[in-house]
Amino acid sequence: MKPSHIEHIGIAVKSLDEAIPFYEKVFGLACYAVEEVAEQKVKTAFFKVGQTKIELLESTDPEGPVGKFIEKKGEGVHHIAFAVNDLAQKLTAVQEAGVRVIDKTPRKGAEGLNIGFLHPKSTFGVLTELCEDPSK
Template identity: 60%
Template sequence: MNQKPIRVLVAKPGLDGHDRGAKVIAQALRDAGMEVIYTGLRQTPDQIVEVTIQEDVQAVALSSLSGAHLHLFPPVVQRLREQGIHDVLVIGGGVIPDEDISTLKESGISAVFTPGTSTQDVVRYIQDHFYGPQVKPQVLKIDHIGIAVKDLQQAIDFYENVIGIKCTMIEEVPDQKVKVAFLPTGDSEVELLESTDPEGPVAKFIAKNGEGMHHIAYRVDNLEAKLEELKKAGVALIDQKPRRGAGGAMIAFLHPKGTFGHLVELCQREDEK
């Protein structure tokens, strides 16, 4: 995303003496790449509008825990309009009863966020307003299951002659120190993995766990976007960026500590690009 950063003013109008929530929101917006100005406690509507103009912000996020939101939020919108400013997004949050939300929206507050709202919901609302709704990357299906084996040919013989699944291709992936056999099963496949190096990741897996299921792979329609989404969610990644894997796919692995103890691969095929 190469859009110009959104400038946001986070403000605490009135006599509310607590600003931890406002600071949490401000940090979440910064983490999302926005430029944030925080004016501190006990700001008047006039002061908030003055800073809005001086800092040339595109959005104002008002926070109130005192219960005075009906008296403090609408005047900010009114003062902005009096200054001829109609394109600044104004949102509000805090301890706000459901019955007050419609009144605030009628006064020009675009969105109201109540306790329990995820900071990501606030981030997404602002981003969608300025950039348009972002297409969420989709998981399309299980792409394949990877099985670590000591002897690739022996494993192929078993799957072909006993299970009844035919191997259609064998490929060596030097940078992963592995040889892969592809066995299609409908719209997914089994991948048999034999290490080509005693120090390779598959060899180490077998030394620690024995032969067996090595990973499960999910096909996605936009791998780069999915990795960014997972980073923002705090998911531990082995691969920070996509890399070339077997079968020409772009792949990335997630760390087992973030996926309930099993290795997860995400992959994107050429027909999804």
Template identity: 65%
Template sequence: MNLTHIEHLGIAVKSIEESLPYYENILGLKCYSVEEVPDQKVKTAFFKIGQTKIELLEPTSEDSTIAKFIEKRGEGIHHIAFATPNVSEALAEAESKGVRLIDPSPRKGAEGLNIAFLHPKSTCSVLTELCEDPNKK
């Protein structure tokens, strides 16, 4: 699979507003984007550190996957995302190697990226996201 770098780490939080002071005042990072992704029932906040981003994920609905994650496991690391030049190709390769897919084809995610998730039952219990920036093709 052609992965170029860790695109971001997704961290589930109950409240972005309550989490921001830690990332900005303690760690010294600057939040550069807050965005709601309605179809995923999530609000996101992004920080950049080197080539990698940190994505805070706040549920916007009690039935969102992030709300369910927090209820079951508490706040914390939710997923790791890898950048790839072509999500469709990466999905096909993963599936051909027996990896269970959550998303059989790419969909739009935060920041306009094409994304898809691999099921943690096939990825050593780590929810894995593949990200492709359509502007960098």
């Protein structure tokens, strides 16, 4: 597998209302999208830095993955996402190579991307997301 680029870095925050102005004022970035992903119990906000995006993640449910993350570890880097082609094949290949996955098959994520997560126990403690833009 060879990702084309870092698609985004996910950062768990308690409040988008507090975090968005920080990224806008301190870094001069523009929040270009806010979206709720009900299936993942999260509300997201996106900023672009070159080809890479910053995705802020606010939990919509304390029992959701981001809510549990913040409760256990506090706010901070939640995951790194790599852009790939043929996501289904990549998920199969990593499983065949012995990598533990959270998603055995692609599912829908924010911004219309197909996504699949690799378990941090197989990726040196880093929750890793693979993303594919189905329009490309």
